Amino acid sequence: MKPASTLEVWLRGPLPEIPALLQPVAHALLQAREEVEKIAGGFPNEKLWERPVGVASVGFHLQHLTGVLDRLFTYAKGEMLSPSQLEWLANEGKPQAGQASFEELFQHFSQQIDKALAQLSATDTSTLLEGRGVGRAQIPSTVLGLLFHAAEHTQRHVGQLLVTVAVVGRNVEGKVQNVDL
Template structure:
């Protein structure tokens, strides 16, 4: 049996990360590790399958990337641009052109890297500053956005895990094996 590392949060502090943002960074790093392990060897032909009406693995992979991008944009007090809105509109559809599980995982990994960079340069004094979310500019805070990014990422990772396991067990769209 391979020697498995403890979960990221049990491996110690991240030296480049502000103390108050360590939990967010740990969660994102944990999600990245688990996602890459989960998707290793997953069959491409199952990527857009929706067993029992669940969201497809492809949706979760795209959504995980898109949500991080959007929430971290709001944390910077920026509005979404045209490309981000277009991405949001197509998260539940297979990308146009050449795509694969490997490329979707790579996109998520790169978004986690961007998020970690942003976290590492965040002044802790800004964490309680108000930020608007979405077109309606619903008020949140920088820490609220970062915390939601972490919990939302872990929630969708859990949903992805269940969907992948169901598909690997051979269940069809009606939930029948």
């Protein structure tokens, strides 16, 4: 049998601090962090904002992963976005101070996952079906709907990020350089 650390996160067993109903959300977020971390040290920073064939850049995906987790978990708490969250949203896809390298952007994402896990551990499962509004229009959702969407949205963008990393990390011979997928 493989060592637990080589298995996908969801196969390693329950996380003791996370309520049972929220285990899939936590597993998905931790899996996303591990997948992005694998490429954090080798991605060439000069390619961070390249948009091959017009798709979103690696930098955008890293900013968006961080921002969307923050926003969806804020809505799950029943709160509106703060001015700083709205500023982050407006600047997704643009180089910013403190976000000049893959590593810096990964650290923001990793810290946001830590915040999300702390919120999951403190979530009263009796509130999961409570209604929550999304955005200024207060589009109806639930606590569970928002938390689940945060997990699946994170996984979707990590997949897009990995493909973009593979494309922009190729050298002229078509080989992937500095990227271990």
